[in-house]
Amino acid sequence: MERPLAVVGIGNALVDVIATATEEFLAAHDLVKGSMALVDADRASVLYDAMGPAVEASGGSAANTMAGLASLGGRGAFLGRVRDDQLGTVFAHDIRAVGVEYPCTPVPSGPPTGRCLIVVTPDAQRTMSTYLGSSSELAPGDIDEQVVARAAVTYLEGYLFDRDAAKEAFEKAAAVAHAAGGRVALTLSDSFCVQRFAAEFRDLVEGVVDILFANEDELGMLYETDPEGGLAEAEARCEIVALTRGAAGCTIAAGGGRHDVAAHHVPRVVDTTGAGDLFAAGFLHGLTTGLDLETSARIGSLAAAEVISHMGARPETDLAALAVPLLSP
Amino acid sequence: MERPLAVVGIGNALVDVIATATEEFLAAHDLVKGSMALVDADRASVLYDAMGPAVEASGGSAANTMAGLASLGGRGAFLGRVRDDQLGTVFAHDIRAVGVEYPCTPVPSGPPTGRCLIVVTPDAQRTMSTYLGSSSELAPGDIDEQVVARAAVTYLEGYLFDRDAAKEAFEKAAAVAHAAGGRVALTLSDSFCVQRFAAEFRDLVEGVVDILFANEDELGMLYETDPEGGLAEAEARCEIVALTRGAAGCTIAAGGGRHDVAAHHVPRVVDTTGAGDLFAAGFLHGLTTGLDLETSARIGSLAAAEVISHMGARPETDLAALAVPLLSP
Numbered sequence: 001m002e003r004p005l006a007v008v009g010i011g012n013a014l015v016d017v018i019a020t021a022t023e024e025f026l027a028a029h030d031l032v033k034g035s036m037a038l039v040d041a042d043r044a045s046v047l048y049d050a051m052g053p054a055v056e057a058s059g060g061s062a063a064n065t066m067a068g069l070a071s072l073g074g075r076g077a078f079l080g081r082v083r084d085d086q087l088g089t090v091f092a093h094d095i096r097a098v099g100v101e102y103p104c105t106p107v108p109s110g111p112p113t114g115r116c117l118i119v120v121t122p123d124a125q126r127t128m129s130t131y132l133g134s135s136s137e138l139a140p141g142d143i144d145e146q147v148v149a150r151a152a153v154t155y156l157e158g159y160l161f162d163r164d165a166a167k168e169a170f171e172k173a174a175a176v177a178h179a180a181g182g183r184v185a186l187t188l189s190d191s192f193c194v195q196r197f198a199a200e201f202r203d204l205v206e207g208v209v210d211i212l213f214a215n216e217d218e219l220g221m222l223y224e225t226d227p228e229g230g231l232a233e234a235e236a237r238c239e240i241v242a243l244t245r246g247a248a249g250c251t252i253a254a255g256g257g258r259h260d261v262a263a264h265h266v267p268r269v270v271d272t273t274g275a276g277d278l279f280a281a282g283f284l285h286g287l288t289t290g291l292d293l294e295t296s297a298r299i300g301s302l303a304a305a306e307v308i309s310h311m312g313a314r315p316e317t318d319l320a321a322l323a324v325p326l327l328s329p
Numbered sequence: 330m331e332r333p334l335a336v337v338g339i340g341n342a343l344v345d346v347i348a349t350a351t352e353e354f355l356a357a358h359d360l361v362k363g364s365m366a367l368v369d370a371d372r373a374s375v376l377y378d379a380m381g382p383a384v385e386a387s388g389g390s391a392a393n394t395m396a397g398l399a400s401l402g403g404r405g406a407f408l409g410r411v412r413d414d415q416l417g418t419v420f421a422h423d424i425r426a427v428g429v430e431y432p433c434t435p436v437p438s439g440p441p442t443g444r445c446l447i448v449v450t451p452d453a454q455r456t457m458s459t460y461l462g463s464s465s466e467l468a469p470g471d472i473d474e475q476v477v478a479r480a481a482v483t484y485l486e487g488y489l490f491d492r493d494a495a496k497e498a499f500e501k502a503a504a505v506a507h508a509a510g511g512r513v514a515l516t517l518s519d520s521f522c523v524q525r526f527a528a529e530f531r532d533l534v535e536g537v538v539d540i541l542f543a544n545e546d547e548l549g550m551l552y553e554t555d556p557e558g559g560l561a562e563a564e565a566r567c568e569i570v571a572l573t574r575g576a577a578g579c580t581i582a583a584g585g586g587r588h589d590v591a592a593h594h595v596p597r598v599v600d601t602t603g604a605g606d607l608f609a610a611g612f613l614h615g616l617t618t619g620l621d622l623e624t625s626a627r628i629g630s631l632a633a634a635e636v637i638s639h640m641g642a643r644p645e646t647d648l649a650a651l652a653v654p655l656l657s658p
Contacts, residue, residue, distance in 0.1 A: 019426075053396070053423040053643065056385035067382070086415040086441070094382040097348075112415070314382065 005101070005150045006074045006288035007185075010143070010173050011062030011157035012135040012166075013080030013104075014116045015087045016273070018311055019054040021119035026127060033121065036128040036190045038162055044131035047117050056087070057312045058094035059116055060135075061189060062157040064274045064313045068281025068303050070099040071319040074288065077101035077147050079173075083134040087113035098314075103144055110137055118273055120311065126273040132163070139165040140172045148173050149180035152288050153211065155280065158189035161197045174208050183239070185211035187280055188218035195221055211240045211287075213280050219243055240287075242297065244279050250301065252283075252293045261297040264305035274313025278303040282319070291327075298326050334430070334479045335403040335617035336514075339472070339502050340391030340486035341464040341495075342409030342433075343445045344416045345602070347640055348383040350448035355456060362450065365457040365519045367491055373460035376446050385416070386641045387423035388445050389464075390518060391486040393603045393642045397610025397632050399428040400648040403617060406430035406476050408502075412463040416442035427643070432473055439466055447602055449640065455602040461492070468494040469501045477502050478509035481617050482540065484609065487518035490526045503537050512568070514540035516609055517547035524550055540569045540616075542609050548572055569616075571626070573608050579630065581612075581622045590626040593634035603642025607632040611648070620656075627655050 026033055029047060039047065048054075058067075066076045078095055082088035084106035091113060095102045106113075114133035120126050138160070148154055154177035160166040174184045186201075186209045188194050194201060201222055205212060212234055214222065219230035219241075227243065234241045235253035243251045249262040282303035286296025302323055306315050355362055358376060368376065377383075387396075395405045407424055411417030413435035420442060424431045435442075443462035449455050467489070477483055483506035489495040503513045515530075515538045517523050523530060530551055534541060541563055543551065548559030548570075556572065563570045564582035572580045578591040611632035615625025631652055635644050 048422060051422075051426065053387065053426045054419075055641070056419060058382065090383075090385060093377060093380075097380065097382045312384070 002150060003075065004152065005077050005147070007066065007069055007153045007155050007284050008077045008079065008148055008151035009062035009066040009155045010079045010160070010170065012060050012114055012130070012132060012138070012159055013063060013082045013091050014060040014114045014130065014135065015090055016057050016059035016116045016118050016313060017048065017054045018057065018118045018120065019051045021052065021121060023121055025119060026121065031119070031127045031129065033127050034125050035192050036130055036159070037192070039129045039131050041131060044115070044117060044129065047129050051117065051119065056090065057314065058091050059313050061159060061187065061277050062155055063095055064277035065155060065281045066100045067095065067098045067314045068278045068319060069285050071315045072282065072285040072299065072303065072323060073320040074285045077103065077151065079104060079142060079144060079147065081134050081138045081142055082106045082113040083110060084108050085112050087115060088134070101147070103147055104142065107134060110134055120271045120273070124269040124272050124308070126271060136163055137165065138163070138169050140169045143169050143173045143176070145176045148176040151177065151182055153183050153185050153284055155185045155284065157187055158193050158201065161193065161200065183210040184208055185213065185284065187213040187276065188222065191217040191221045194218045198222055198224070205234060205237050209238055211242070212238045213242045213244070213276065215244045215246070215276060240293070242283055242300070244276060250279065250297055252297050254293055259294045259297060261294060261301060264301040266305045266309050269308050271311045272308050274307040275304045277313060278307040278315065295326060299323050302326060331479060332404065333481065334406050334476070336395065336398055336482045336484050336613050337406045337408065337477055337480035338391035338395040338484045339408045339489070339499065341389050341443060341459070341461060341467070341488055342392060342411045342420050343389040343443045343459065343464065344420055345386050345388035345445045345447050345642060346377065346383045347386065347447045347449065348380045350381065350450060352450055354448060355450065360448070360456045360458065362456050363454050364521050365459055365488070366521070368458045368460050370460060373444070373446060373458065376458050380446065380448065385419065386643065387420050388642050390488060390516065390606050391484055392424055393606035394484060394610045395429045396424065396427045396643045397607045397648060398614050400644045401611065401614040401628065401632065401652060402649040403614045406432065406480065408433060408471060408473060408476065410463050410467045410471055411435045411442040412439060413437050414441050416444060417463070430476070432476055433471065436463060439463055449600045449602070453598040453601050453637070455600060465492055466494065467492070467498050469498045472498050472502045472505070474505045477505040480506065480511055482512050482514050482613055484514045484613065486516050487522050487530065490522065490529065512539040513537055514542065514613065516542040516605065517551065520546040520550045523547045527551055527553070534563060534566050538567055540571070541567045542571045542573070542605065544573045544575070544605060569622070571612055571629070573605060579608065579626055581626050583622055588623045588626060590623060590630060593630040595634045595638050598637050600640045601637050603636040604633045606642060607636040607644065624655060628652050631655060
């Protein structure tokens, strides 16, 4: 039997196209700061033409989380769909190069590999326009049951709910995970995403999700209340709720208890892309290596701090080395 | 008639694939630190598979120079060949997005867009393995005579000498430039490149080149002597010789005089990729806006300092704003 996995992440396989932009650029192109909007190929082309010079780097929310987990020394896999084109090659190379198992074969037909056009404003906020491309065809057939069954945690991104077949893939993965004795983790991804699927996400949290990741906007939106009210609703239904509060740190609610953890200090916030993804990486790494909730949250905060200190959504530093001081008594 | 151009750059149109690496990685893959080696598709694939996670950013030596010139406020164009694939789209987007005219149409057949695999070691040195791809087919037909005729300076990269058809394109461009009353600038590019074509480069310097850019290794190699001897040989044959000496600054030799300019201070050198390209950008910007040689060299040093302070070979800061203090009396 193959080695067990700490986490398998399932999500959109995207290459980020990252540029800086002004507030005026957001206004001129009807972009809502801080959000993720799905765009079609034509809109993606118009936005790209208007963007300044960019760099390309592998991204995708759950994929970023898996890259972070690997950087911390955790064993993970990622399931997500790319085309057999240049950007698909880039995605597959990068996820494997950080040590994440990526058992998917780039597909020979259909739309090109998906990309996420990210503009970063001077306040370090990121605004994303995602052309899903090949990822839009993620379906139950892409869920490798043997890989999911090997994982202690199956981590799913809420973004998958934007497509029906992906939602079915999501549900299949959750069922396989539970049947194999694993836990199911969900990140709500984006408050606009929650707005689109609030009732369905509530059903998931009620019946399927063991570990929920959300920020304040998302959790409030989920239960149509304020963040505190949302947290109370969610903790009654999930084993663990990890609520991230940006610079104010995070709250872990589990087993009737609460743990508040301060944000890790960042000298200069450059680009907040990937903050939530990397928090989840650190928290899940702690959890799957048997650390307590508070230490796990501290590792999450550390990983998030590293990723927001530079452009791009994946760590540039060896997170395992950074985390050593947190693991000493 | 269309507006005049300060500079037209002609060179390989490449997308850089940038990763960090150890000294052991260089040894394991027979890479000579600091060099540029041409590789075929198979070798590029093997190296890429072995490289760590990477970011992609438009590159190409002369293209980087044109991006730097545009960032300084200069009007430039670039001629170079890409395929109509994803990386070709990236290259064309980025060069236009910084304000450089790029009149070339991505070609619908032939090898894919070229790429340069760059590994940066902890000492900030870059080692490059270039798969030329579509650029390997650059030929005289790619030289737009009207664009070249509009430019005060036609800037050519020595790397073009690695392919016969590109060399012919180079020679055509130089002839068109001189016929239109412009000057021809050449960068020797790389000491290994000079080693391969020393006799031909000497003929060029003798008969064609008005402005020569070289570092100490390249200039020594050109005349099979030491750098000082090389400088003496070259200045007897060219209107202007710009010799870059890394941290020791540069020497401009012209009209029988010498001007030594110190390197611009860099708090931390991160990645030396593009240092020579950006020096040429600043120097040519000064020259084509009527500044004296010493001030032009200072702008070159400033532009080089910016690009070595971060990963990647194109400026991340508005160079025109950075250069303002140099332009005040």
